[in-house]
Amino acid sequence: MQSEKESVALSSILASAGMAIAKGIIGVSSGSLAILSEAGHSLIDCGAAIMTYVAVRVSGKPADEEHHYGHGKVESVSALGETALLFLLSGIVIWEAVMRLINHEPHSVVANYWGFGVIIASIIIDYYRARALTRTAKATQSQALEADALHFSSDMWSSGAVLIGLVGVWFGFGWADSAAALVVAVLVCVAGWRLGHRTIMTLTDTAPEGAAETITHIVRAVPGVVAVEQVRARDAGDRTFVDVTVAVNRALPLERVAEIKAAVTAAVAANMPRTEASVTTDPVAIDDETIVDRIMVIARNRGLAVHHVTVHSLQDKTAISLDLEVDGKLTLAEAHDIADALEEAIAGELGDKVEVETHIEPLQPGDLSGREALPERVVAVEAALKELAAADKALRNIHDVRVRETDDGEIVNFHCHADPGMTVLAVHEKVDGLERALKEHSSLIKRVIGHAEPMR
Known part of the structure; x- marks a missing residue:
């Protein structure tokens, strides 16, 4: 994708340079201000294309210690520079055209086949370059390439105005050339205004149109999200950076909250490619909280x-x-x-x-050093458990008895079976009672942990 951007930007340099040279030669030889203005327009396009090529190469660099959000804004700076060049050219052309009209100098313009040829060729080249640049700009979301496409598109229409002016001169209307030059200048100003407005919006971190609503809709559908509290989005080159704050149930464990954050990030990335989301969670009390x-x-x-x-x-x-x-x-x-x-x-x-x-x-001690009890001690504890359980008969088949000796006393673990229809509360009371009875049976035992399983 990066190589495609660089390739189309490089081809724009060659195209605009060739047209600037051809228009300049014809403009000087014919004395046509309109063609000369087009030559200046193409010359600025060439400089802009060089700026675009450099900006595209720089913007493709990954984020580093100084540019945490990457280098995408370089494309916006390049586009702003191109805007300034467009307005500068327009001012020069308007001044010269008005002076010619006031001083009645349009008679010096010569309309010849070379002039028609270079303008028609320019329109054809501008058309295909604008299409190629627009297609690549949309695919890569490149502002610099979009600006370059706008340049070639405005060139096409302004060349059309020059062509009409040359036709007027051909039929004896000498003022048509200066009038065409004014039309070119106005069209260039319009193109510059459109490009400048979009560029300034990006540089001032204006949210992309409709992004907040789209992201909100995506995030609300993620399980575990109680509400979307805030969405902030801004463009930087071909990337859109999003900050999302979502409300989650405050009773959730941290692991579940982390899963929700990851799910939100994945959902945004899946639905909006080239988007990087940063998710913040806000714990809130939900309506059905007990x-x-x-x-x-x-x-x-x-x-x-x-x-x-x-x-x-x-x-x-x-x-x-x-x-x-x-x-x-x-x-x-x-x-x-x-x-x-x-x-x-x-x-x-x-x-x-x-x-x-x-x-x-x-609190029960969390990290006790100990050792396995002797086999005969395990047998004695298991026999005691079975004897105590037999008195009640609710817990049966005492098995997997383990006894560990620690400095604080013995820790006993055991498994048993119970009626699968018993409630958890009833089973817990029976296991708890057996644990207490075993501790009372032997003063060596510090703690007893019983695990009840449903009898199959």
């Missing part, structure tokens, strides 16, 4: 671990109880301060008619 969700968010934002959150809706208030895990090495006073702060935050979130009770318990 009280438990809100409590978990408060605790998570404070870096606290809570579980067994229970909510009771009473006649005139809401009663909340929860287990709060803190570092077991903290003093009771320090742990109580943490619990008080959490309770105040919950009351502030849910209102005055809330009663919060916190049960403080120590």
Whole structure:
């Protein structure tokens, strides 16, 4: 794609240089201001084409430490320079044409076959160059090539005006050449205005027309996006850079939020090629957020671990109880301060008619060094588990018993089977009861973790 841009820009240099030379020779020999203005127009086109070629090569460079968004704006700077050249040429041509009309000098113009030939050839070349440049500019979203295409397109129409002027001179209307030159100047001014307006809009980061609405529609369809809060877009060369802020459920884990951001980026890229999206998430409370969700968010934002959150809706208030895990090495006073702060935050979130009770318990140690217990110890623990479970008969087939010895005591893990029709609450109570019974059975055991499976 980059090589195609450079190739079409290089061919524009050769075409505009050839036409400038031919028009200049014919313009001087015939004395036609219109042809001379066209020669100047083509000469400026040649300079503009050189600027375009350089801009296209520079804009193709990747982003670096100094240009985080790439070098695409170089094309806009080039287009702005071409605009200035167009207005400069127009001013010179208008001045000379008006002077000739005022001083009645059009009789010095000679219309000959060479003049007709070079103008007709120019129209044909301009037509095909404008088509090639426009096609490549659309395919690559290159502002510099679009500006070059506009140059050749304006050349085609202005050459048509010159041709009409030469016809007038041919039939004896000497003033037709200066009038044609004025038409050329006006057309060049119009082309310069259109190009300059678009270029300035890009350099001032004006949002591409319709981009915000299109991006909003795309992002809203991404699962997990609650709302699209802000969309900002700007062009830089053949790239469009987009900043999107989306609202997401504040109760979601960070991994899910990261997945939503990635999905938004992928959706924008899939629907709008050459677009680079930067996504920011704003956590918000959704309408169906439960009280438990809100409590978990408060605790998570404070870096606290809570579980067994229970909510009771009473006649005139809401009663909340929860287990709060803190570092077991903290003093009771320090742990109580943490619990008080959490309770105040919950009351502030849910209102005055809330009663919060916190049960403080120590965090389980996360990284204990230990060793596997001797086989006979594992057999003894498994026998104790089976004996205790047999008394209730709700939990059966005790298996995969593992015993690890640590400096704080033994940690026991086991699996068991239960009736698949039992509720999770009922199974949890049975497993919890068996865990407590085993700890009471042996003072060596520090912790017991049971895993219940449905009986097949």
